[in-house]
Amino acid sequence: MTSTSRPGSGPFGSLEFTLVLLRRMADHQPGLVEDALRELGVGKAEMREANRVWQARGHARGARPGVQRYRSALGPPEGVLPRRIGDLDCEALRWRLPLWPDLRFEVVTGPGGQVWNEWLVRAPGAPGPELHALADLHPWCCTIDEVARAFPPATPMEGTAPTRWRLAFTAPGAKASDERRGHVAEFTWGLLQRLDP
Structure with a gap:
């Protein structure tokens, strides 16, 4: 089970990780990020703190390597899909986040759990937008x-x-x-x- 506590008040979980994603998105869409923070019931200071903690954990001595960092924050993935990239057998792990019900956070890993890619993708079965123009x-x-x-x-x-x-x-x-x-x-x-x- 992942944490949904307020940032800074307990373990680092899915809410805190969502704030990390929002912190980078604020560079381009500050208005949308402010709306999202209100929806989540947190403020900019909590977003900055969540980002600080995530960055510090990634650079700390003894930090969890590769995909274990995400498992530690987000818990067991909702789904694990096999992927073939060139000659290598890989995995795509997906987690649900509180802000985007139709999306999943996906981490693509190579041999040994090394993270090759990390991004939001459409959830299986969720309708995508009609993009024509x-x-x-x-x-x-x-x-x-x-x-x-x-x-x-x-x-x-x-x-x-x-x-x-x-x-x-x-x-x-x-x-x-x-x-x-x-x-x-x-x-x-x-x-x-x-x-x-």
Whole structure:
């Protein structure tokens, strides 16, 4: 069972980890983060403290390695899926978080439990958004995988931080001569934050 206590008042659990995700998202969407904090019943100071604790635990001597860090905070995963990446057998572990019922936090691990990727993905069976045009791309409405599928061919780009990704794609219906047809979607923890021309 994971903790849902208020940050700083007990064990580090799913609420605190959600605040860690929100701390990075606040760089792009401070208004949405403030709304989320109100929904969770916590403030900015608690978000900053949760992030401080998470970072300190990751750098502490004797810190839990790889995926064990997530298991310690989030408890047993809701699901573990086998993944094949090249020649390697991997696993994708998924956890439910309190703020996003239709999403799961996924950690993809390689041999020995080394973390290769960590982001939010759509929960199995949860309907994703209808993405047909640029107007459908609202902050926090979709994941990086959903945008890539909706607007092929999409090209992954390097993000500005380890938890950030960028995806270049062409606007639907744009003509090849239209200089404004190219767009870059920015994601934090796999969730859409903003769209840049």
